[in-house]
Amino acid sequence: MGLQLTGIHHLTAITANAPGNLRFYTGTLGLRLVKKTVNQDDTSAYHLFYA
Known part of the structure; x- marks a missing residue:
C-alpha cells in the first residue's frame, strides 16, 4: 500500500x-496567498507563501 x-x-x-x-497558484491550483516577502538571497525576487 503506497x-x-x-x-x-x-x-x-x-x-x-x-x-x-x-495567477497560477491561486487561479489554477485554488490556493490562497498567505504571505509575500522579498527573497532574502535575491532581493529582486519575491518569496510567496500559499496555503
Whole structure:
C-alpha cells in the first residue's frame, strides 16, 4: 500500500514574476496567498507563501 495524498498543507515559491506566479497558484491550483516577502538571497525576487 503506497502513500495516499489527501491535500496540500502549504507551499512556498520564489519568483521574479509575482503576478504570473500568483495567477497560477491561486487561479489554477485554488490556493490562497498567505504571505509575500522579498527573497532574502535575491532581493529582486519575491518569496510567496500559499496555503
